[in-house]
Amino acid sequence: MTDPDDHRSTAIVDHYGALARATLEGARAIGGETCSSTGGCCGPAGYDDLTGLPDGAVRASLGCGDPVAVADLKPGEIVLDLGSGGGIDVLMSARRVAPDGLAYGLDASPDMLALAAANAEQAGLGNVRFLRGHIEDIPLPDAAVDAVISNCVINLSADKARVLAEAFRVLRPGGRLGISDIVADDVQAGPAEPSHQCAAQALTADAYLKALRLAGFIQVTITGTSAARGGAHSAIVHATKPDRTSGQ
Structure with missing residues (x-):
C-alpha cells in the first residue's frame, strides 16, 4: 500500500515547482490559494529591507515572517534554511554571515x-549553497551549522517531530533555531485545506512547544504575530540547542 504521506509530499513539491516555473516566467508566485485574506501565503512577510535582492527572489517569497532576523545571525556563521524556495531567506542570510560565513538552502523541488x-x-553572492532533499532527512552531518531557519514550511510536513529532530541534529551545541511558521488556533484548524496550503497540518502552539522540547531544544518561545486564513496565525518560533559544556 502506498503511504498517503508520500502522495502529500509529491503534491507539495509539484505545487511549489509550478510556482517556481511561473516566477521564472515573470509571474508572482503568490496566488489565490493562500492562507491570508489579503493574498499573501501566510500573511505579510514583514521583511525590513529587500534592497538589492533579485526581483525573482522577492516575487517567489512565500513566507510568513522574517526568520533571518529571528535567528540573530552573525558574520562567520553557517546557517541552514529548511524549505528555501526561491532563496530569499538564504540570500538575506548570506549577507548577514558574510564574508566568511555560509548559507545553505534545502528544498525538495528541482524547479525551486x-x-x-x-x-x-544575480545577487552575486558566493557564500551560498543549495541542496536538494527533504527537511525530514537533512543531507548534512551532525553539528554542521550555527543556526537553522525556516519560513512557513515546517507546518507543511507530515512528520514535524522528525523535522525538529533533524534540525537539532545538524545544529552545533548552543546553536539557534529561528522559524516563522503557521500555528493553528485549535486542534481542528486546517485538516480540510489542500496539502500545499499553510494551515493544512499546522500544530497548535502547545503542540509545537511540546514537539520542540521533545526534540531536545531549550529556551523555547512561540510568539503569535498576524492572523492567517483557516483558523491559524503566523508565529515566531525561537529555540536553542543546549551547550554541551554548560547544559544551558
Missing part, C-alpha cells in the same frame, strides 16, 4: 532550486 540558484547568481 533552479530559481534559487539563478537568484543567487
Whole structure:
C-alpha cells in the first residue's frame, strides 16, 4: 500500500515547482490559494529591507515572517534554511554571515532550486549553497551549522517531530533555531485545506512547544504575530540547542 504521506509530499513539491516555473516566467508566485485574506501565503512577510535582492527572489517569497532576523545571525556563521524556495531567506542570510560565513538552502523541488540558484547568481553572492532533499532527512552531518531557519514550511510536513529532530541534529551545541511558521488556533484548524496550503497540518502552539522540547531544544518561545486564513496565525518560533559544556 502506498503511504498517503508520500502522495502529500509529491503534491507539495509539484505545487511549489509550478510556482517556481511561473516566477521564472515573470509571474508572482503568490496566488489565490493562500492562507491570508489579503493574498499573501501566510500573511505579510514583514521583511525590513529587500534592497538589492533579485526581483525573482522577492516575487517567489512565500513566507510568513522574517526568520533571518529571528535567528540573530552573525558574520562567520553557517546557517541552514529548511524549505528555501526561491532563496530569499538564504540570500538575506548570506549577507548577514558574510564574508566568511555560509548559507545553505534545502528544498525538495528541482524547479525551486533552479530559481534559487539563478537568484543567487544575480545577487552575486558566493557564500551560498543549495541542496536538494527533504527537511525530514537533512543531507548534512551532525553539528554542521550555527543556526537553522525556516519560513512557513515546517507546518507543511507530515512528520514535524522528525523535522525538529533533524534540525537539532545538524545544529552545533548552543546553536539557534529561528522559524516563522503557521500555528493553528485549535486542534481542528486546517485538516480540510489542500496539502500545499499553510494551515493544512499546522500544530497548535502547545503542540509545537511540546514537539520542540521533545526534540531536545531549550529556551523555547512561540510568539503569535498576524492572523492567517483557516483558523491559524503566523508565529515566531525561537529555540536553542543546549551547550554541551554548560547544559544551558
